[in-house]
Amino acid sequence: MYFDYAAATPLDRRVLSAMQPYFTELFYNPSAPYAPAIEVRRDYTAAKSTIAQAIGAKPDELIMTAGATESINLAFESATGHSVVTAIEHHAVLAAASRRAHTIVPVNEKGQVSPDDIRAAITDDTTIVSVALANNELGTIQPIRDIAEAVKQARTERLARGNHTPLYLHSDASQGVGQLDVSVSRLGVDLLTLNAAKMYGPKQVGLLWASSHVRLSPQIVGGGQERGLRSGTENVAGVIGFAKAIELVVTHRKHETQRLSKLRDALEARLSEAFPEAVLSGHRKHRLASHLHISFPGLDAERILFALESRGVYVATGSACAANKGTRSHVLGAIGMADEVADGSLRLTLGHLNDDASVVAAADIIIEEVRREAERVQP
């Protein structure tokens, strides 16, 4: 019973079928001049069009990458002035920002950032503002449109003062595609990162969308693929898979979001009924339907994770990266959670393979193991 879809999603069988021919009979280099290769090139271009359509963009505004981390790095290395990020950004964003002057904007206890705070953090030298659409640990969704408005105001004011330094808004929307509308024009962003691996597509496949006015600096140079912005032979199978994956999640978005929301709420209800003292985090309303973040104060979440693992229930104790480093989640710190609450935090993220039965079964096991752990600590 898998409850860690925010960390990885299983490849959809239809995605796998779509990809398979491009590993074998359609292996051609899309840059090669003969007919079968040209066909592969067409398929690749068509796949990019499918992806572009899913986010309301033009195909030539997409730079295909080897995942969200690379996309984020490309975005930050293309805007090398001061950056503004929130305190709950993914490590990839925080690390990219920390290479240069940057300001970290706090979030409230629900994990939302205030557009006014973003606005206030923008200086005359700021070139990039980066706010993830939805937080991977809490599921909290950011008011990206309002943030875009704040960035736009700052840009206008700077221009009025004769400051022509570019100012871009980047958003990593990897966590949200299956549940939220991520059309770039609606979000009002200049740069958008997506990751196929979070939507039942292959790992190491991602993209950076850049609005036509954005000037990107390539980080990987070579054969000039992706309009010279990301060299290297195209990952044809990966991008074909990405296209199929995004097509499927967008088609089933509404239904799946409702389904997940119901399952998540049922799980949440069962757990909070069993443990009234448990702390639920993340925005109650503006939250991904897949996410449930629950803390058992005074307990050791890692012990619970191992106990659940031995019973075939897989959960996270925060973001996977933070857990592996043996440090507390910076996200939970940022929402002001006390250490003893943070240490007892589980993140449950739902997806395709979860259904009523698995949620009920998992809830029973979680309740049993949390009780056992609570009794061990306080017999």
Add this chain to the structure above:
Amino acid sequence: MSVVYVGMSGGVDSSLTAALLKEQGHTVVGVYMKNWTKDLPGMKCPWAEDLADAKRVAVQLGIDFKVFDFETEYKQKVVDYMIQEYRLGRTPNPDIMCNQEVKFKLFLEAALEDGADMIATGHYARVEDGQLKMAEDSTKDQTYFLYRVTKAALEKTLFPLGEHKKSDVRTMAAERGLYTATKKDSQGICFVGQIGIREFLSEYVEQTAGPIIDTQTGLTLGQHDGAIFYTLGQRHGLDIGGGLPYYVVGKDMDKNEVCVTTNLNDSQLWQTTIRLGGVHWIDSPPEPGEYHVRVRHRGTLVKATISFEDNNVRLDVTQPERAVTAGQSIVIYDGPVCLGGGIVQPL
């Protein structure tokens, strides 16, 4: 029944140790000792995984689990000692130092302080009547690494695996469904990780090129990048290819020279008289006479006559021993009892 704090490393041995003690009715607390590790770019630090495995097994057993942080002390007592010994041209054994200074000193003290009656580790050794004895599984016996532990510490220590064969340990761990039952045994010096001692040392000591000299001809065969990186008897890594293999037979730290030979029978490679300093006896010193000694971990036991010269111990062996290296330990046995040992002094 007692409260036993078990040093759990995340390996199969210490996992089973905890399981066995719990089955015997002890109140068991698992402890992961966080020692010092060097973070090098591009190198995955294995300790986080080991810590997670140790904790996982503790959860499986339903026992308490703690992390004792000995990072600072470990760096001073074990790592700095090791680097210093290499600087002096010797080849130290950090595992022995770790047992002496960390596991059977700091850990023991911290555990007793925290409420333990005893400590336990997954070492293959036995303690009987305050004596350290070889493990039942002679191929796995680890008393070589334990000869510098004090009698007082041993009296507070349990080694449940001393009675078992390594192959049985895997089976017993699997029977109990322990997560680590099939985990590979760790290799080499823990804090050096996968990079190897040479690269590790080069982070701390300046690499200064010097000549590699053939003792048979007196000719310089090539250049090495620092005498400290070479150890007696070493064959590989000399980069003076072609023909018969060369072996290191000596080095002059002051001149930064490494001496090599192709003569497998070179007298410097073989010793019959060895002097030990820094001698440690678990109990009172033994009478001079004939005992068995082990020149390296898993080395065969060889007969040696022991006599005392001031603070040193002199060993005379009947069959010459190969590559007895300054800084290494030689451990002395009376039958199955590990009496203690000392550190090989330079010739």
